[in-house]
Amino acid sequence: MARRYDPERRQRIIDAAIRVVRREGIGGLSHRSVAAEADVPLGSTTYHFASLDELLVAALRQTNASFSDTVFRNVRLDDPDRDLAADLARALGQWLAGDRGTNELEYELYLAALRKPVLRPIAQEWVASVTEALARRVDPATAHGVVALMDGVSLQVLLTDREYDEAYARTMLGRLLAGADGAAGAPDGGETGSPADPVAG
Amino acid sequence: MARRYDPERRQRIIDAAIRVVRREGIGGLSHRSVAAEADVPLGSTTYHFASLDELLVAALRQTNASFSDTVFRNVRLDDPDRDLAADLARALGQWLAGDRGTNELEYELYLAALRKPVLRPIAQEWVASVTEALARRVDPATAHGVVALMDGVSLQVLLTDREYDEAYARTMLGRLLAGADGAAGAPDGGETGSPADPVAG
């Protein structure tokens, strides 16, 4: 009875859901946990979101995709003289140095999309945003490879709790980028004939 | 019922758990679902495994880690003349061509390990088994990089339902391997000085 008329209600529920997932993981998201976090009656969460999945999608779509944000902040894609591998390795380091909950949130979405098809478009958008940005500097296949490598490196860091090794990441990224179309001295590009965009949708 | 004295009981429960996770994901694992799948009384599952997590660990530890199996079957690590990148790319293709449930099972472990520390050692073992095997041919850092790239590529294939492009994978793997210590003509390995083993356990 108390808090009738709360025009920001819907948004507050989304924000609460993000905090819950960050703290407890996707498995910890329930109408109840969200209602408690948002200090809102239980019925309110089902009123604004027809199903939990709908709420989850709304919440995840709103997360700023901090990974890609970090990349964009750290990488000067329009300056062809910059050491792209170094920029990317530094970006990865910055992202991994951030809040562990945030990292997990993002990665958990990524992996949860395996089982929940509704989440796939979101995950794909995230990947695409970075890939497309990289494609301004390198050929699309290399862009995909770079993103794959960054994903794999992040996963290993998160799963092992070990320190991120920026030098190692820079080395590996450098090797991928060295072979990109147009890069000087690409050592193995010739024989494989790296296709234009082998994984484009 | 009447199936007292069943020395295989414990094993049968584990097998059932694997089938359940493969089919429904970790979220579908419960004492009940496992008991039904194993055709065993409910109490039996709690008798043999003090908690669900314990059962989950037992089940995952037993999965053959089909990814590493496939790698080992397809890659001739002891023959330095083989095209390692091609072997790895083919292995990846074989794994991804297998049962989707199996692929997801393995990746879901990664997801769960993010939030359940008890699962991390298992995930780490899987990674380590491949990394260490690769380290017989290349330096440890490159081995890690290769595994990271393969993880990332697999993830993208699973998340996008797009076809796996073996040529693309071979190209990218080739670039990483070309820079490995001791590899002939590694063009960019020299300047980065690839650290001994930055992420070894």
Added chain:
Amino acid sequence: MARRYDPERRQRIIDAAIRVVRREGIGGLSHRSVAAEADVPLGSTTYHFASLDELLVAALRQTNASFSDTVFRNVRLDDPDRDLAADLARALGQWLAGDRGTNELEYELYLAALRKPVLRPIAQEWVASVTEALARRVDPATAHGVVALMDGVSLQVLLTDREYDEAYARTMLGRLLAGADGAAGAPDGGETGSPADPVAG
């Protein structure tokens, strides 16, 4: 939305309610299901009908009472030379051959009227309309008996999914009608002295 000023709104809600009950039964009737079916805002249903029961009554009162309609269409009550039993048996067959949902709708009203007194007058009206019409040809007690028999026969057909047997129905109806006051050769009407109208409202 934007459909303000819709003078037919109330009627459209009633029509939607009938469709819902026909399809899903009374148990499926809710403000929400009706609002969705009528393509009308939720609040509209509670605005026009103070309670669900009120809506239910309005809906049921409007159903054409297809049973009595069918009877009236098939039976020539004003022609004393017609074989009334045959007409009624045919009418019953026609009704039962119709849409199962419609049959159930009408019978479900009976069910609901058992527990919801507000619905009883409607059910009684339906019965009365047929009984009174029949009373133009036979004494009221026989009219009631005929309606009771038809109800019983319908119920058994609906409950058993068995084929309706028109010859059987005609036989049984014929026996009831043969004993009616004024009927030629009523063999057992005399001794019981069929009361004037033992169940008339």
Added chain:
Amino acid sequence: MARRYDPERRQRIIDAAIRVVRREGIGGLSHRSVAAEADVPLGSTTYHFASLDELLVAALRQTNASFSDTVFRNVRLDDPDRDLAADLARALGQWLAGDRGTNELEYELYLAALRKPVLRPIAQEWVASVTEALARRVDPATAHGVVALMDGVSLQVLLTDREYDEAYARTMLGRLLAGADGAAGAPDGGETGSPADPVAG
């Protein structure tokens, strides 16, 4: 914690369910209402019955089918000299004079079976038990007709809250029975040629 180990638990839940349906109708049956009535924890009701329908079936199957009981108690089927119509009319009167809740319980099941196929076998059994017993005295078609008429008469009494008129029922039943195969002076049996058992399954 208090009442562990209650070997009659399952039966007590069934009994409570019957009381609830008797009092509040099938619509009033819920895990919660039954748990409260049986003074048993909520989880207990779902433990013993996998679904509400299962509980409903168990409860209804156990009701003694008081209608057929009453018939069997009042009708001497093996004495061909008894006035069968009078016996049946009296039985119907006794049943209707009983507890209203019990009457409704039985009839509600009957009608609920329209929408819930799981209930149909029970309803059919009830009908069959009376029909088969009657068939020891009259041809099967007449037996079906008699049961249909009794059903219809009961329905009208329950729906109108009016007094049951035994003389009227005896008259109508008498007309049906007078036409039965083998009955002396069956007035209309000849022309219709009443089939052997037109509604047998």
Added chain:
DNA sequence: AATGAATGAGCATTCATTCAT
């Protein structure tokens, strides 16, 4: 050693109704 029974907590979801606008 093994298990059926038990139970309290929690789950997603539906709902009739109220009410501020």
Added chain:
DNA sequence: TATGAATGAATGCTCATTCAT
């Protein structure tokens, strides 16, 4: 007048775990 928002109660059901036997 009309309605979107709100909410507390209830629903069927699942579950991990405990425990008496």
